[in-house]
Amino acid sequence: MDTKRFIVAVLLSAMVLVGFEYFMPKQTHQEVAQQVAQTSRQTPPSDAARPAAPVAGVSSQPVSVPSPQAETRLEIDAPAVRGSIDLLGARLDDMVLRDYHETVAAGSPLVRILEAAHDPQPNYVEIGWMNLAGGQVRVPDANTVWSADAPKLAADHPVTLSWDNGEGVTFQIVVGIDAHYMFAIEQRIVNHSAQPVSLYPFARVSRAYTPEETGGYLVHEGPISVIDGRLDESSYKSLRTGATPPGNTSWTKAGQGGWAGITDKYWLTAVVPQQGAPVTGSYGYQANGGAGVYQVGFIAQVPTVVGAGATASTTSHVFAGAKEVSLLEQYQSSLHIPDFWKAVDFGWFAFMTRPIFYVLDWLNTLLGNFGLALMAFTLLVKALFFPLATRQFRSMAKMRKLQPKVQDLRERYKGDQMALNQQMMALYKTEGVNPASGCLPMLVQIPVFWSLYKDLYITIEMRHAPFFGWIHDLSAPDLTNLFTLFGLIPWDPAGLSPYLQLGVWPILFGVTMFLQQKLNPAPMDPAQQRVFQVMPVLFTFFMARQPAGLVIYYCWNNLLTMAQQMVIQRRTQGATSQAVPAPAAAKRK
Template sequence: MDIRRVILATVLSALVLIGFDYFMPEEHKTSSAIQGKTTAITAPPTENDQPKVTDREETPSRLPIDAVDVVGSVNLRGARLDDLVLRGYHETVKPDSPLVRVLEARNEKEPTYVEFGWYGSPGQTIKLPDSHTLWTTSAPKLGSDAPVVLTWDNGGGLTFEIDLAVDRDYMFTVTQKVRNTTGAAVSLVPFSRVVRAYTPVETGGMLVHEGPISVIDGKLGEESYKSLRDGSTAPNFVSWSKAGTGGWAGITDKYWLAAVVPDQKEEVGGTYGFDTPAGAYQVGFTGQKPLVAAPNAEIETTSHVFAGAKEVRLLERYQHEMNIPDFWKAVDFGWFAFLTRPVFFVLDWLYQFFGNFGLALLTFTLIVKAVFFPLASKGFRSAAAMRDIAPRMKELRERYKDDPVQMNQQVMQLYKKEGVNPASGCLPLLIQAPVFWCLYKVLYVTIEMRHAPFVGWIHDLSAPDPTNIFNLFGLLPFDPTLVSSWLLLGAWPILYGITIWLMQRINPATVDPAQKPVFIMMPFIFTFFMARQPVGLVIYYCWNNLLTMAQQYTIMKLHARKKNEPEIIPPAKPRGKKG
């Protein structure tokens, strides 16, 4: 196998890794592209209807949440879910580090919360619950097996209830009820939304979407924070809206999601907005048809709130059990999702078998090598054939150097005569490039790989190698990356560079003298490039290079044995007379 082809495939893979998401357009990337398809909100909220995020309280009344996978509280002043911590996830690999908080309390500088309520129909003067409303609770605590009812009486004949329940994972069920004891019918429109009152630092870069996200009418919508700010217009501060049936919408980070899920049979209007005075991004749903509560009657609507980790299998389960359309798309598998998802499920199955994602990764690489072995063998044979005919090709180029057309014809005839396909040597490696890309996406975007340990000093396969040769692997008490982010070079990237150098030494290629310095520098270039990538990917490449060398040795032995065997020439067929 020609080392130049290996390096070519690596370079192409790196270019795909860096440039694919940058150049490929995203759905609903800018609000201007979709404003022509939007629909208006059913009823514009009044100042009384529209809760503001600037309100602050020193000692708000709270309903504690103590569930299996989450802990936190509900702010009874406004009935906001604004304090939620995940029991199973820490901020760092250290076991004593703080737990991950997906919803922030109101008195924090950077609040993120979920709220739900009602809008009044135009022309009605009804006192509705807002951010100042103090709700009463039926129980002292909300738990996985202990639902709670929040109640508020507006003093004018309407009683509002919110039935809250939480499962053993991250899904809340919210049933809003209005009991009408007045003598006239009341028309109300329900809403639910996720609010983030700050602009976060996006850690995913170009490779993963972070920000407003939705699936409405089966179409994925991904907006940037900037597009919401630019598209927001007073008085409703709506940047984008779309009517549909069911769906889900929320705000996503790399690993975490807060989303509202309406009744999948109800017609709703999904909205993205930016409340400019409050500096708050709002993503959620508003009912398209008012619910009418006749005198002495009751109306109700049920929705759900997901606030937690984007665990792939959990999202898939909610999708099937609750009929939430394309809920798995909260994980940004990218445009190659049809390949990336199977790669994830294979890795996850191997992890369930071995109990270690590092071992699963090594086994996955071995499987990929076995699958592509026939193609690799064919590529080696093609490369060997190209080397065999190289002197004759040189002779043809010298002979027809003044006639390029004739030279190309003669070269093609030589290829045909010898049964050589010049592209077949590169093709097997290029076919494997999507596997590399899918593996990179899986390591980068799935929470299952976050803080997944391997052996030794590797405690997180999704992060770069934490060791650094520039401080003698921790012997010197300083962090070189504080000087420059490029001063990061761990042990595994160094091992990766050594494997490239070994491949060059074991399989020396005939290189143009002008290109020789480039090939000499290749191990160093890729060593520094991979130093900033997830260490799981570096381990994959180290193991892949070692397997490639072993595979090449096996193929060379098989090729040499076949070449030394006497050629068996079949006897010519006797020519018979026609007729």
């Protein structure tokens, strides 16, 4: 191998590592928990946190805000969630997930996915109606006090919210919830007046704070929608800078059905209109006196027309919960929600990341532990690439045998690089050696590495998935630290620099990488030898900041590679010794 090219390759690898650290999400030595607060719901709403004009409907008229008064709430008690609906405005604005905690620590609070307008991180869903242009029908708003026909909303026990506008029109919202995270909504208009009523039903998700985006460039967090089969992902910044009148919208799209909402790394709040119905989806932002409100929603393109003495209704759904892959696909099938699985950001290479996730998930169901599933997956990958690895090691053996001839050519054509390259290519051709064949297995496994990293980072199934011993979360870095003597010294060096966090598994990875190098003969060039000596140290510190599951995968992969290499080398040496006849015994004098 030419020394200059080798050094260039190493420099390029270092640049890749630096770029990886820059573009990928920065993981600290502690998991970035969801910033939620368990505050009292009797706090008066502040002006800064009050909701602004609606995006759905593209209206420029300011929405009414709740008046300071005691709240009346409808309790939500379902298998997967608990919370309440504010009957002042009929807002779904209080919900926690029963099966998910903020951290792996004992007693950690449940993840809160919805919060009221006067809470620190407002995130809520609104259902309502809008008038036609110039319409005068009195419709419910944020100050409307609804009545409920039951004290509690439970799975398979829907509750009807009602409000009479005093003009002969009764509005009803029938709310149901399943055993997971899907609400079924029926918006009903009962017209007792003598005049027909025409209104546009809408649904929207509002978020009155800008969350910390922890996903970097690896996962999308923010407004998301699928309309007419097209996925659209926007950033919070694009909503702030692109919002224009009327309605302060930054994006609209008309289509048939679909879904839209605001996504976080693991959680999703989305509204789902009646599939097949013509709707307009929109993203918007209201700079509401310093505390802006992001809004994502749908409004019907065709108004609901209710004749005198008649009743009409429209149906929709609201999802508020964890982005469990199997559950999203189940809803996609049962409710015909198009591409609902895309709420999980498998990325451009979803054709690889999804199948690999399915394999890992299947192995987890068999073995009962995602760490063991990763190890079993490594065995499958090794078996799949075994022919390539065999070819790689055989090629390496041939290259070692050619090193004296290669060195002779370098000495002979020391001042003529072009002639040297020609002679080396001729030598490789004569001996039947492909110098690039040794790199092929590594190149082929790069997509597997990337897909595995992506799955570990984005899927909630991997979140807080334990292994054995001190690893309680495979999606987070190993939290043990050599620089504290693994807990004996009471200080946190990672606070000074993230590179002062070096756990047990990254160290084991470095050791296995070093041992793997020892199985191969040292390069003849001194510069290459120095680079090879540094590489295990460099990669050890790099892997220290990666998910523990990825480090475990590579440790196990290195051990299997060493075992595989020793087996293939023994077979190759055995075949060579059989092919070479033994020298004749020396004659005795």
